[in-house]
Amino acid sequence: FKGGEIMIKAFHSNWTTPFFKMNPNKEYYIEDFEILTTIISALKWREKNGSIKMVTDEIGANYYRRLGIDSIWDLGIDISLEGINNNIDSNLFWAAGKIYALKNQEAPCVMIDTDFIVWNKVEDLLLKSEISVIHKEEINSCVYPSKEHFIMKKGYLFDKKWSWTVLPSNTAFVYIGDNKFKEYYTTESIKFMENLLDSDDRIVNMVFAEQRLISMCAERKNIKINEIMALENLFSENQKLFTHTWGYKKEMKSDFNKRRDFCIRCINRILSDYPQYKYMLMNIKSLEIYFNEINK
Numbered sequence: 001f002k003g004g005e006i007m008i009k010a011f012h013s014n015w016t017t018p019f020f021k022m023n024p025n026k027e028y029y030i031e032d033f034e035i036l037t038t039i040i041s042a043l044k045w046r047e048k049n050g051s052i053k054m055v056t057d058e059i060g061a062n063y064y065r066r067l068g069i070d071s072i073w074d075l076g077i078d079i080s081l082e083g084i085n086n087n088i089d090s091n092l093f094w095a096a097g098k099i100y101a102l103k104n105q106e107a108p109c110v111m112i113d114t115d116f117i118v119w120n121k122v123e124d125l126l127l128k129s130e131i132s133v134i135h136k137e138e139i140n141s142c143v144y145p146s147k148e149h150f151i152m153k154k155g156y157l158f159d160k161k162w163s164w165t166v167l168p169s170n171t172a173f174v175y176i177g178d179n180k181f182k183e184y185y186t187t188e189s190i191k192f193m194e195n196l197l198d199s200d201d202r203i204v205n206m207v208f209a210e211q212r213l214i215s216m217c218a219e220r221k222n223i224k225i226n227e228i229m230a231l232e233n234l235f236s237e238n239q240k241l242f243t244h245t246w247g248y249k250k251e252m253k254s255d256f257n258k259r260r261d262f263c264i265r266c267i268n269r270i271l272s273d274y275p276q277y278k279y280m281l282m283n284i285k286s287l288e289i290y291f292n293e294i295n296k
Contacts, residue, residue, distance in 0.1 A: 007050035008123060008175070010110035012042065012073070014056040015081045015097025016063075017090040028059050032286040033252050033259060035067065036266035037245055038114040039281075042072040043274050045112065048121050052112075055101035057081040068283050080104050087194045095206050096193055098171070103186035108177040116172045117243040122228075126175040129226035131218055133169035134242065136227045137211060143203060144168055144212055150205075156195035159188075159220065166219045168212040172244055173228070185217040263290045 016028055030038075045052045053075035054064065061077045064070045070077055081097050088096050102111050110126070112118070116134075126132045137144070147158055176182045189209045199205055218225050233239055245262075252259040267290055271278055281287060 008108060008110055008126065009050055009075070009105075010045050010052040010112050011075075011078075011101060011105060012038065012052065012054045012112060012114050013081065013098050013101035014054065014060045014114065015084065015090070015095075015100070016057055016059040017084070017097075018094035021091040021094075028063055029286075030063070031249070031253070032284075032290075033245070033249070033262055033266070034115060035069070035284065035286070036263055036270070037117060037243075039069060039072050039270060039277070040266060041112060041114055041117045043270070043277070044117055044119060045110075046074055047273075049110075049118065049123065051075045053078055055081060055097075055104070057084075068280050071280070072277075078104075085190070085194065088190075089193075089196075092196070092199065092202055092205055093193045093209060094202060095210055096190075099186050099189045099193075099210065102176070102182060103190070105182070107179040107182045108175065109182075111171065111174045111176070113172040113244075113246075115245045115249065118173070118241070119243070120241055122241070125226075125228055127177075130177045130181065130223050131214070132175040132226040132228055133171065133214070134173040134228050134244070135170050135231045136167040136215075136225075137170055137207075137231070139165070139167065143207060145204060150208070151197045151199065153195045153197055156191070159216075161220050162216040163219050164216075166215045168207065169215045169218075169225055169227075170231075171210050171214060172246065173242070174214070178223075181218070181221060181223060184221065185214050188217055189213050260290065260293070263287065264293060267291070267294065 019028055042052050051074050054073045054077045056077060056079060058079055061079050064077060081100060084097065084100050090096065098111060147164055192209050192213065196205060215225060229239070252262055267281060267287065270281060282291060
């Protein structure tokens with residue numbers, strides 16, 4: 001409790017294995033804009049809502065320590081993703097780390113992506129249901145195909161009671177209040193990832209394991225998922241509660257001016273809200289060019 005309020009524990013996660021699948025001979029790195037959203041995401045959560053940790057592996061933990069940002073997580077860095085099951089194709093299931101990280105948490109907890117920022121208190125929005133997600137997704141058959149699309153290993157059967165019409169849930173921000181449900185969902189998700197046969201679609205398979213299954217599992221257990229806001233509201237100008245940079249990252253990778261403006265805005269925001277982190281930021285090599293601009 002903080003001043004009589006309920007504090008909700010949250011976690012970020014980062015499984016680095018998929019990075020090396022995509023970049024076999026590169027040294028591990030995180031884009032400058034993603035480092036900055038990670039910092040704001042953690043510090044804002046702590047300021048407004050509760051405690052937060054990073055769940056990663058050895059490479060991830062060492063990277064954050066070298067950057068000097070490990071202190072942003074008041075619950076520290078947990079390296080339990082070091083032991084992820086090798087039966088899972090890390091190229092196909094690049095976000096499987098989230099599921100494994102969630103499996104190891106105690107509910108109630110919040111799973112939050114490092115490119116997702118919660119600017120204010122959300123306790124009232126979350127505590128009114130057992131599960132809250134940022135928004136629901138439409139069933140577009142290119143992204144969420146029918147059951148027949150998936151070729152599974154012999155012996156694996158989809159639960160006959162799963163509904164294929166229930167809307168998937170975006171999992172960039174998820175609150176789960178109940179350990180039994182968390183256990184059921186993560187177990188089913190991992191089972192699906194372990195039993196999928198030949199496929200190379202990195203979107204369809206991952207979003208099934210992560211976003212469609214959470215809705216199917218909830219419906220199967222008669223749990224109503226609370227949708228915090230409709231997708232169009234999340235990206236509307238008037239919405240001041242959340243920022244999700246997911247779609248904008250592609251643009252920042254290809255347009256340096258957009259990247260620079262975004263990074264400078266983030267740095268200025270951190271300096272104004274958390275001046276005690278100024279030297280931490282100044283010591284991050286990839287941010288040097290932005291500090292030079294700011295100091296001009």
